[in-house]
Amino acid sequence: MEMFLVAKFTCTYDEWKSVYDGDLELRRQFMKDDIVGKVDENTAMIKATITDPEKMEKVMSERIPEIAPKLGLEHEIYTLTKMDNN
Numbered sequence: 001m002e003m004f005l006v007a008k009f010t011c012t013y014d015e016w017k018s019v020y021d022g023d024l025e026l027r028r029q030f031m032k033d034d035i036v037g038k039v040d041e042n043t044a045m046i047k048a049t050i051t052d053p054e055k056m057e058k059v060m061s062e063r064i065p066e067i068a069p070k071l072g073l074e075h076e077i078y079t080l081t082k083m084d085n086n
Contacts, residue, residue: 001049001050001053001079002047002048002049002050002079002080002081002082003031003047003048003049003050003077003078003079003080004045004046004047004077004078004079004080005045005046005047005048005075005076005077005078006039006043006044006045006075006076006078007020007043007044007045007046007073007074007075008042008043008073008074008075008076009042009043009044009071009072009073009074010042010071010072011042011070011071011072012041012042013038013040013041013042013043013044015071016044016071016073017036017038017044019067019071020036020044023063026059026063027048029052029055029059030050030051030052030053030055030056030059031048031049031050031051031056032048032049032051033048033049034046034047034048034049035047035048047080
């Protein structure tokens with residue numbers, strides 16, 4: 001499943017990215033091929049292939065409450081579908 005997330009935070013982009021990069025092993029449990037883009041100092045976009053949605057739900061339900069208050073983190077999550085070129 002292809003997913004697109006908009007991450008908004010009150011910390012700086014570099015602070016958020018440091019935490020995101022530090023969670024690489026956690027992310028590998030349920031996603032691959034993630035691409036991160038900086039929108040501005042308080043917003044990032046992430047595109048990823050989710051390989052195990054149930055595992056993602058479990059891991060993120062534990063991890064997000066740990067980091068969200070410190071980072072001022074909120075997510076908007078979208079599922080992407082391939083367009084038919086007909």
